[in-house]
Amino acid sequence: MILVVDIGNTNIVLGVYRGRELLHHFRLSTARQSTVDEYGVLIHNLFHMSNISFKDVEGVIISSVVPPLVQVIVEMCVKYIGKDPLLVGPGIKTGLNLRYENPREVGADRIVNAVAAIEQYKCPLVVVDFGTATTFDCIDAGANYLGGAIVPGLGISTEALYQRASKLPRIELEKPKKVIGRNTVHAMQAGIIFGYAGQVEGIVRRIKLEMNAPVLKVIATGGLAPLIAGETDCIDEVNPMLTLEGLRIIYNRNK
Numbered sequence: 001m002i003l004v005v006d007i008g009n010t011n012i013v014l015g016v017y018r019g020r021e022l023l024h025h026f027r028l029s030t031a032r033q034s035t036v037d038e039y040g041v042l043i044h045n046l047f048h049m050s051n052i053s054f055k056d057v058e059g060v061i062i063s064s065v066v067p068p069l070v071q072v073i074v075e076m077c078v079k080y081i082g083k084d085p086l087l088v089g090p091g092i093k094t095g096l097n098l099r100y101e102n103p104r105e106v107g108a109d110r111i112v113n114a115v116a117a118i119e120q121y122k123c124p125l126v127v128v129d130f131g132t133a134t135t136f137d138c139i140d141a142g143a144n145y146l147g148g149a150i151v152p153g154l155g156i157s158t159e160a161l162y163q164r165a166s167k168l169p170r171i172e173l174e175k176p177k178k179v180i181g182r183n184t185v186h187a188m189q190a191g192i193i194f195g196y197a198g199q200v201e202g203i204v205r206r207i208k209l210e211m212n213a214p215v216l217k218v219i220a221t222g223g224l225a226p227l228i229a230g231e232t233d234c235i236d237e238v239n240p241m242l243t244l245e246g247l248r249i250i251y252n253r254n255k
Ligand SMILES: Nc1ncnc2c1ncn2[C@@H]1O[C@H](COP(=O)(O)OP(=O)(O)OP(=O)(O)O)[C@@H](O)[C@H]1O
Pocket: 007, 008, 009, 010, 011, 012, 130, 131, 132, 133, 153, 154, 155, 156, 158, 171, 172, 173, 222, 223, 224, 225
């Protein structure tokens, strides 16, 4: 078994693979002040509840976009699992040709998503990851990673309205029946959800033009992908496990 770990700004997602099969996945909230031992207990308990053991873990791979947590999770792996994890970053083989001005600047999660998408779909393609931020990653017909766009995530956008406008409440992110809201909650839901779908359509349209690729596969991932994919036909497929798959693939390229 291998353990794959994606450290995001909101969630840490863990996956346990046997070969190509994802046996279990777990989602923790990203707690920047938690200690090596706290993560050890949490992950140990999740393993125990799933009837799996740290002893069966042959190796670990981590991608992180939260630098202060890397060392904590690495030490947790060494102390409790007894393995030195691979870290997605400089020096690791991803097989990806990065056309970013400074390849070290690209978020590890974006690299991992691109690797998984290239493996599973036909290029050219775009990956849209609806996380804390929503990222668009463009891959050309030759499987080169071109870059893309970063926009505020659905959670951040919704939270900003609540934080900055006294009379706007915190809302549930669900689709309202109509775009013309007749109360505050429905008006906010309409703006956020339909506005977000429109934003995704607009960015994808411009990407297609700039890449000169009228036919381009668009893959969405992240917890809120199904919600937005349901509101636009510019998303061809939702693949919730894309990041974990990418980590598994990169692990195998480096063992
Ligand atoms: N039902 C919901 N209502 C309001 N906000 C939500 C809801 N579901 C998710 N969010 C928020 O949307 C954002 C994206 O969450 P999601 O679970 O898709 O990504 P994530 O994997 O946590 O992102 P990251 O990889 O950046 O940590 C988060 O800020 C999350 O708190």
